[in-house]
Every structure is written in structure tokens, then in C-alpha cells.
Amino acid sequence: MSRLFEPLQLGGLRLANRIVIAPMCQYSAEDGAAGDWHMIHLGHLALSGAGLMILEATAVSPEGRISPADLGLYSDTDEEALGRVLRALRAHSPMPVAVQLSHAGRKASSRAPWEGGAQIPPDAPGGWKTEAPSALPHSPGEEVPVALDRAGLDRVRDDFVRAAERAARLGLEAIEIHGAHGYLLHQFLSPLANERTDEYGGSLENRMRFPIEVFEAVRAAFPAERPVWMRISATDWVPGGWDIEGTIALSQALKARGCAAIHVTTGGVSPRQAIALGPGYQVPFARQVKEAAGLPTMAVGLITEPEQAEEIIARGDADAVSLARAMLYDPRWPWHAAARLGATVSAPKQYWRSQPREYKELFDSARHGQR
Numbered sequence: 572m573s574r575l576f577e578p579l580q581l582g583g584l585r586l587a588n589r590i591v592i593a594p595m596c597q598y599s600a601e602d603g604a605a606g607d608w609h610m611i612h613l614g615h616l617a618l619s620g621a622g623l624m625i626l627e628a629t630a631v632s633p634e635g636r637i638s639p640a641d642l643g644l645y646s647d648t649d650e651e652a653l654g655r656v657l658r659a660l661r662a663h664s665p666m667p668v669a670v671q672l673s674h675a676g677r678k679a680s681s682r683a684p685w686e687g688g689a690q691i692p693p694d695a696p697g698g699w700k701t702e703a704p705s706a707l708p709h710s711p712g713e714e715v716p717v718a719l720d721r722a723g724l725d726r727v728r729d730d731f732v733r734a735a736e737r738a739a740r741l742g743l744e745a746i747e748i749h750g751a752h753g754y755l756l757h758q759f760l761s762p763l764a765n766e767r768t769d770e771y772g773g774s775l776e777n778r779m780r781f782p783i784e785v786f787e788a789v790r791a792a793f794p795a796e797r798p799v800w801m802r803i804s805a806t807d808w809v810p811g812g813w814d815i816e817g818t819i820a821l822s823q824a825l826k827a828r829g830c831a832a833i834h835v836t837t838g839g840v841s842p843r844q845a846i847a848l849g850p851g852y853q854v855p856f857a858r859q860v861k862e863a864a865g866l867p868t869m870a871v872g873l874i875t876e877p878e879q880a881e882e883i884i885a886r887g888d889a890d891a892v893s894l895a896r897a898m899l900y901d902p903r904w905p906w907h908a909a910a911r912l913g914a915t916v917s918a919p920k921q922y923w924r925s926q927p928r929e930y931k932e933l934f935d936s937a938r939h940g941q942r
Contacts, residue, residue: 574884576914581800582586582831586622590905594625594671595897598683603643604652617664620905620916628673633729635674639697644734668744672734676755677703677716704765708882731785751810752839756782761813761840769790798831807858808844822864840918857889869893877908
């Protein structure tokens with residue numbers, strides 16, 4: 572029996588297996604609204620047989636977008652556009668869908684990767700003034716962001732709440748709060764981005780305060796039976812930055828407030844990061860969080876082979892594996908993993924005839940009536 576294909580319970584949500592489609596920005600929305608590309612892209616992934624799909628970083632406000640073409644959930648138009656896509660997905664796939672709610676902070680107002688990814692000045696077409704914990708730019712030469720005051724903090728927190736309420740109305744099964752990759756909540760956590768002298772800066776307790784306030788507000792706004800969790804960068808990969816000890820402390824604090832899991836990644840807050848890349852290079856951080864905080868963890872980072880993913884789950888390093896680029900390259904990765912590991916996977920009936928003869932038990936519904 573494959574451990575990768577065992578069910579996983581996250582709060583009130585049951586996943587059929589432990590393969591998670593990680594959130595992957597598409598930079599293809601119009602004023603925050605999902606369009607035909609999202610219908611094609613997400614529909615394709617929804618047929619993959621993974622246990623869960625997490626939608627790309629979805630901005631809670633226009634100024635919270637990474638780029639002008641980021642997905643958003645801050646208007647009625649955004650809500651209806653995403654609802655159209657979700658209705659199509661649900662008509663043809665049983666896969667649960669979560670949304671990653673995000674605010675980019677000082678990394679906002681940027682061009683898409685295929686346009687170079689540089690920051691767009693606030694006075695240039697498509698640009699806007701960014702906001703952050705402190706008036707510190709992400710990279711030298713970039714615009715200095717506005718440091719959020721008390722009213723700004725309240726506004727951002729309330730934007731997360733309104734987006735969570737929209738997610739609830741859309742029937743999204745879970746919410747992941749983006750506290751990683753150098754975006755706003757990660758900026759509050761990291762001493763590299765947070766030089767505040769009020770109750771939101773300085774000590775570890777103070778730097779964790781705003782991310783925890785956002786989590787509490789989202790958790791209260793979302794139906795209790797649907798899980799909420801956070802994605803956290805376990806280290807900045809920069810001396811003096813956010814680290815695994817802080818990640819464990821934050822994870823423990825979130826667990827006490829009803830957090831269902833921790834999605835463990837690393838980096839993103841500083842261009843000075845020196846990342847030690849290698850297969851599964853972030854998995855040890857997921858194990859440390861799992862052991863110290865007692866929460867289910869999702870591991871991510873150069874997990875590409877089914878046997879590698881199986882070993883991560885079998886060793887207890889993490890409770891789920893989160894795949895991003897590997898899923899884009901091979902949207903049927905869970906099918907191929909099930910074939911190699913002797914497991915079964917969900918597939919649409921229209922595709923049952925594609926099952927290779929040597930894997931007659933691969934599709935868990937195709938055994939009934941297949942000729």
C-alpha cells in the first residue's frame with residue numbers, strides 16, 4: 572500500500588491522497604478577474620487526480636497584487652469570474668480546491684516574469700505605490716514603500732476578512748494564508764524587512780503579532796468546518812533573517828488558534844538569499860515543524876519523482892507533498908505516480924480508455940463496466 576496515496580484529514584477536509592497542487596501564479600487575470608486561461612489551466616489540473624489544488628496567490632486588494640495581472644478576490648466582478656471557473660471544475664472533478672489569500676506588500680507592482688519581473692514605478696502605466704511594515708525597498712534602487720500605520724494595518728486585515736467571506740460564498744473548501752516568499756506577512760516576520768519600533772516590530776512576539784491577527788480574523792470569518800492554514804518560509808537564507816526557530820514558534824502559536832496545517836517553504840524576502848538547492852532541499856524544515864509544532868505539514872521544493880515523494884511520506888518527514896513546476900510540466904503526475912507505486916487514482920470517465928493494459932487497476936472507477 573502506497574503511503575503517498577493514503578487519505579489525509581486536514582480539519583474537516585478529507586483529501587483522497589497526499590499530493591497537493593501548489594499555488595502557482597499565472598499573471599493572466601484582468602483587474603483581478605479570472606478568465607479563459609484560468610478555465611483551461613485549472614480545469615486541466617483538476618483532472619490530474621491530486622488530493623487538493625491550491626489556487627495561485629490571490630490578492631485581497633488591488634494594491635496587494637504582485638503584478639497588474641494577478642488573480643484577486645476583492646470585488647464582486649472577481650468573485651463572479653472565479654465562481655464561473657469553479658462551477659466548471661466541480662462539474663467534472665471531485666478534487667477539493669483551496670485559495671491562497673495574499674498581499675504582496677513591498678514586492679507588489681511588478682511585471683510578469685516573462686516581462687523581466689522588475690518593479691513598475693508608481694507613476695508608470697500599471698504601477699502603484701507599495702506598502703510594507705517599514706519604509707524599506709525589497710531591492711536597492713526600487714521604490715520605497717509606505718510604512719503601514721494603524722489605519723493601514725486595520726484596512727489590510729479587513730481586506731483579508733472580506734476575501735475570506737467571498738471564498739466562503741464560492742464554496743472553496745479551504746484557505747491558505749500566504750505568509751511566505753517575501754510578501755507582506757513574511758515582511759512583518761523578518762527582521763530584514765521589519766524595522767518597526769511599535770508593538771509590531773522588534774521582538775519575535777511583536778513581529779509575529781500582525782500575521783497572527785490576520786490568521787485569527789480569517790479563521791473567524793471562514794466556516795469553522797473548513798480548514799485554514801498558513802504558508803511560511805522557514806528561513807530567509809540570510810544571516811540575521813527569519814529562521815526555523817521563529818517558524819516553529821509561529822506554527823505553535825497558530826496551532827493554538829485553530830490552524831489546520833503548515834505549508835513549509837523558504838526564502839523570498841531578500842535578494843541576498845543564498846539557497847542550498849538540491850532534491851527535496853526544503854523537506855527537512857517541514858519535518859522540524861511537524862515534530863515541534865505537532866501540525867500536519869506540506870513539503871515542497873524539487874520534489875519531482877514518485878519514489879521520492881513516497882519516501883518523504885513514509886519516513887514521516889511531512890504529511891503531504893506539494894508540487895508546482897513538476898505539475899506544470901506533467902499535469903498527469905499523480906496518474907504516473909500511482910502506476911509506479913501500485914496505487915489507484917481518480918480519473919474522469921472520458922479518459923478511462925487511456926489506462927495502459929499493464930495498469931488495469933490504476934483508475935479507481937474504471938473497473939466498473941470497462942470493456
